[in-house]
Amino acid sequence: MGRYEISPSEGSRQTRKRIGRGTGSGTGKTAGKGHKGQKARSGYSYRAWFEGGQMPLQRRVPKRGFKNPFRTAYDVVNVGDLDRVKTEQIDKEALKEAGLIRSTNILVKVLGNGKLDKTVNVTVDAFSSSARTAIEVAGGTCTVIQTDRRDFRAKRKPADN
Numbered sequence: 001m002g003r004y005e006i007s008p009s010e011g012s013r014q015t016r017k018r019i020g021r022g023t024g025s026g027t028g029k030t031a032g033k034g035h036k037g038q039k040a041r042s043g044y045s046y047r048a049w050f051e052g053g054q055m056p057l058q059r060r061v062p063k064r065g066f067k068n069p070f071r072t073a074y075d076v077v078n079v080g081d082l083d084r085v086k087t088e089q090i091d092k093e094a095l096k097e098a099g100l101i102r103s104t105n106i107l108v109k110v111l112g113n114g115k116l117d118k119t120v121n122v123t124v125d126a127f128s129s130s131a132r133t134a135i136e137v138a139g140g141t142c143t144v145i146q147t148d149r150r151d152f153r154a155k156r157k158p159a160d161n
Contacts, residue, residue, distance in 0.1 A: 072149050075101045079134045080114015091123045107152045
């Protein structure tokens, strides 16, 4: 079969419905838009959240809660996860290489969930008291990086108006 004999498979190509091309076409006169009204006019479009003038959902539902704009956001690593790091000197770079944190430019806090099987020296921004105890019982040390926490505040999104 030559390349000039190739044709699309049966039923895969359909002709476009030609709207508003006379009464004989089946979609003439009002062109499928019904009679009158805003939706029958040219240029009509609506926003996806528009509810026809009804009180919109985001205004019907009450506001709840509080987002603290001064909150200090930490990436969290558990003590049990420290076994996945190859080196004994654990810092942000080592945690990033092990895939435990997203970036070295954010604050990191070690929490005390899990068991630690090896001696490690951890240098991060914060420790929970249970994590500090678990690391020191395993024979390791905990060193806190002194940073200005104001640089790492959770970025507050602008208010929706």
